[in-house]
Amino acid sequence: MSGVHVSTTVNGDATEYVCHPGETLLDVLRNRLGLTGAKEGCGTGDCGACSVTVDGSLVCSCLVLGAEMEGREVNTVEGLADGGTLHPLQDKFIEHAALQCGICTPGFLVAAKALLDRNPDPTEQEIRYALAGNLCRCTGYDKIVHAVDAAAKEVRKQQKAAKKASGKKRR
Numbered sequence: 001m002s003g004v005h006v007s008t009t010v011n012g013d014a015t016e017y018v019c020h021p022g023e024t025l026l027d028v029l030r031n032r033l034g035l036t037g038a039k040e041g042c043g044t045g046d047c048g049a050c051s052v053t054v055d056g057s058l059v060c061s062c063l064v065l066g067a068e069m070e071g072r073e074v075n076t077v078e079g080l081a082d083g084g085t086l087h088p089l090q091d092k093f094i095e096h097a098a099l100q101c102g103i104c105t106p107g108f109l110v111a112a113k114a115l116l117d118r119n120p121d122p123t124e125q126e127i128r129y130a131l132a133g134n135l136c137r138c139t140g141y142d143k144i145v146h147a148v149d150a151a152a153k154e155v156r157k158q159q160k161a162a163k164k165a166s167g168k169k170r171r
């Protein structure tokens with residue numbers, strides 16, 4: 001079987017790979033690109049452990065093909081931190097002890113980031129709804145929801161500070 005050559009962008013970097021036509025994006029990320037943050041929990045779209053974004057939309061990487069990523073923008077949990085600086089979501093997950101075994105955590109972080117990108121001021125209900133596709137078998141959901149709420153506050157604070165700084169520069 002011949003391979004499919006794909007040119008795409010992963011976490012902001014131009015990336016090329018050759019994959020089998022039926023290979024999932026999850027397998028491409030983990031086995032070909034060495035990005036093992038996305039996890040295989042179920043392989044059937046039920047647990048969200050494999051969550052990534054494609055062109056800004058949240059997807060289960062176990063349900064889409066690597067061959068479909070030509071020209072797309074893929075973001076994974078590895079792209080969340082800014083160099084050595086953790087994203088507020090990562091900080092708050094640690095602060096609120098919102099993880100135990102950690103298998104579900106990359107998926108929750110990616111899903112929560114997708115939420116905060118489109119709505120940095122979500123209600124608790126909106127957070128729970130946005131994370132409804134992610135399952136955790138050990139931590140329980142309250143700590144995760146509280147961590148996302150705290151991260152949202154931090155993101156808004158950072159956005160406000162950045163706006164203020166750019167206003168000062170323009171003067």
Ligand code: FES
Nearest residue numbers: 041042043048062
């Ligand atoms: S591994 Fe993809 S949804 Fe569970």
Ligand code: FES
Nearest residue numbers: 100101104136137
């Ligand atoms: S921390 Fe173990 S599955 Fe969520």
